[in-house]
Amino acid sequence: MSKKKPLILVTNDDGITAPGIRALIEVMNSIGDVYVVAPDAPQSGMGHAITLNDTLYCDSITVAKKEPQIEYSCSGTPVDCVKIAVNEILKRKPDLCVSGINHGSNSSINVIYSGTMSAAVEAGTQGIPSIGFSLLDYSIDADFEASKKFVKKIVKECLKNKLPKGVVLNVNIPKLSAKEIKGIKVCRQADAHWEEKFDKRTNPVGRDYYWLSGEFVNEDKGQDTDEWALANGYVSVVPVQFDLTAHHAIKEINTWDI
Amino acid sequence: MSKKKPLILVTNDDGITAPGIRALIEVMNSIGDVYVVAPDAPQSGMGHAITLNDTLYCDSITVAKKEPQIEYSCSGTPVDCVKIAVNEILKRKPDLCVSGINHGSNSSINVIYSGTMSAAVEAGTQGIPSIGFSLLDYSIDADFEASKKFVKKIVKECLKNKLPKGVVLNVNIPKLSAKEIKGIKVCRQADAHWEEKFDKRTNPVGRDYYWLSGEFVNEDKGQDTDEWALANGYVSVVPVQFDLTAHHAIKEINTWDI
Numbered sequence: 001m002s003k004k005k006p007l008i009l010v011t012n013d014d015g016i017t018a019p020g021i022r023a024l025i026e027v028m029n030s031i032g033d034v035y036v037v038a039p040d041a042p043q044s045g046m047g048h049a050i051t052l053n054d055t056l057y058c059d060s061i062t063v064a065k066k067e068p069q070i071e072y073s074c075s076g077t078p079v080d081c082v083k084i085a086v087n088e089i090l091k092r093k094p095d096l097c098v099s100g101i102n103h104g105s106n107s108s109i110n111v112i113y114s115g116t117m118s119a120a121v122e123a124g125t126q127g128i129p130s131i132g133f134s135l136l137d138y139s140i141d142a143d144f145e146a147s148k149k150f151v152k153k154i155v156k157e158c159l160k161n162k163l164p165k166g167v168v169l170n171v172n173i174p175k176l177s178a179k180e181i182k183g184i185k186v187c188r189q190a191d192a193h194w195e196e197k198f199d200k201r202t203n204p205v206g207r208d209y210y211w212l213s214g215e216f217v218n219e220d221k222g223q224d225t226d227e228w229a230l231a232n233g234y235v236s237v238v239p240v241q242f243d244l245t246a247h248h249a250i251k252e253i254n255t256w257d258i
Numbered sequence: 259m260s261k262k263k264p265l266i267l268v269t270n271d272d273g274i275t276a277p278g279i280r281a282l283i284e285v286m287n288s289i290g291d292v293y294v295v296a297p298d299a300p301q302s303g304m305g306h307a308i309t310l311n312d313t314l315y316c317d318s319i320t321v322a323k324k325e326p327q328i329e330y331s332c333s334g335t336p337v338d339c340v341k342i343a344v345n346e347i348l349k350r351k352p353d354l355c356v357s358g359i360n361h362g363s364n365s366s367i368n369v370i371y372s373g374t375m376s377a378a379v380e381a382g383t384q385g386i387p388s389i390g391f392s393l394l395d396y397s398i399d400a401d402f403e404a405s406k407k408f409v410k411k412i413v414k415e416c417l418k419n420k421l422p423k424g425v426v427l428n429v430n431i432p433k434l435s436a437k438e439i440k441g442i443k444v445c446r447q448a449d450a451h452w453e454e455k456f457d458k459r460t461n462p463v464g465r466d467y468y469w470l471s472g473e474f475v476n477e478d479k480g481q482d483t484d485e486w487a488l489a490n491g492y493v494s495v496v497p498v499q500f501d502l503t504a505h506h507a508i509k510e511i512n513t514w515d516i
Contacts (some may be wrong), residue, residue, distance in 0.1 A: 039302040044470060046303030047337070048370045056456075056468040076470075079371075080303070084468060087454040109383055112306045112376075113337075125367055127450045166449070167504045169511075176378055184516045187290045188503040191424070196345040199316075211313040212334075237516070239507035243371055246425045246445040249497035253427075256415040258442045258495070 006032035006095035013115025023144035076199035078119035097123035098135035190225035192218035264290035271373030281402035295343035337376035355381035358391035448483035450476035
């Protein structure tokens with residue numbers, strides 16, 4: 001049993017043909033038996049959305065003919081992909097779920113908006129060791145060479161050491177060459193947020209509409225945060241939990257007159 | 259200043275005409291100056307999704323003629339509604355954001371799928387005291403009478419005591435009369451998850467598709483959980499945080515060879 005290759009589920013939120021997931025599949029093929037179940041179109045910013053009031057398609061496809069992985073293209077969100085993979089596509093629970101490599105950062109508060117990380121979290125809720133990977137480069141032509149090296153290292157250690165119960169990993173990689181990257185830092189999520197700036201326009205029939213845009217504001221000066229690590233040339237690894245209880249606040253709210 | 263009425267933002271995920279948000283508006287009108295910015299259609303299960311690649315409409319509307327609240331109907335997700343309300347609609351940062359009353363439970367792990375709770379969390383990330391309310395009754399004809407009493411009590415205490423930084427409240431109300439409800443319990447999120455059961459069908463042109471459905475599995479026997487409180491006739495209040503860092507896991511992962 002111990003010599004069996006691990007069964008690895010790969011997904012993402014940029015869509016099944018994105019260069020980032022292709023890089024991730026390449027690395028995973030060197031480690032285990034790979035199933036890909038990923039969105040048929042970009043799903044960035046979908047957070048933990050699921051499809052409740054619509055149908056889901058999930059079709060077997062071949063993206064790369066000579067590669068060993070088995071691939072399915074799904075009409076749903078990243079979280080839908082994980083649910084349908086685990087319950088309909090895979091013969092057994094996978095040994096690992098990896099999501100990404102995302103084109104763009106999912107550090108700090110971005111973890112809650114990220115379809116990439118929500119897919120990893122969903123797998124975590126189902127008891128599957130799980131990691132989301134993101135490269136700090138939004139470009140479709142992003143260079144994933146350095147990322148591949150760090151993805152392999154972290155995945156191998158994860159398979160060897162296991163993850164604590166209820167914890168998945170949020171890995172962000174700076175836009176640097178492998179030589180320039182100083183190493184890997186285990187971090188906490190920086191206390192940052194988005195300040196929105198809506199772009200208000202008028203459509204051709206005179207109705208106002210908006211484009212959402214915003215500015216990322218990080219006032220957290222800690223040197224133990226993911227933002228600090230990334231700004232200083234390190235890969236950041238944040239252990240993420242889906243028990244959202246603010247345990248420290250229970251005592252305080254128990255003093256309320258309710 | 260202290261006698262000024264609080265400015266309250268109301269939103270939800272069932273849509274601006276849902277009976278649940280109407281009940282919430284009624285209670286908020288008795289406490290403060292109310293702005294409603296809510297989705298123009300149901301957005302259940304949208305989690306923390308935001309609209310990145312599409313336009314957003316946000317139109318002033320009148321749902322109830324003789325009522326004092328000001329209302330806007332938004333084409334986006336619950337999180338979009340909060341962002342556009344705070345940055346485009348409201349003249350100043352609101353003193354409170356309330357979301358709901360959701361038709362159906364958002365207890366335990368449902369917090370991560372819930373548009374209702376994601377709206378509350380989004381307000382929290384922007385430094386706004388925030389509470390999501392849900393009634394354990396999915397019916398459109400759900401009876402919100404008992405809920406109104408508990409919503410008022412909790413909101414008044416929240417305005418008086420303030421919330422700890424980085425914490426919002428997830429309030430779930432059992433489907434019982436006010437007399438039957440035993441009280442309010444501050445709880446932790448139960449360690450539960452969903453086991454999916456996809457319903458596979460074939461469309462009229464022969465292509466397979468799926469409906470997502472599932473079963474809620476709670477193996478957490480703790481008597482300090484939201485599930486326990488609700489099953490035993492109490493309103494559950496879970497303090498929820500959006501720092502997702504599993505702080506306890508940092509030490510363990512630092513022992514990995516990475």
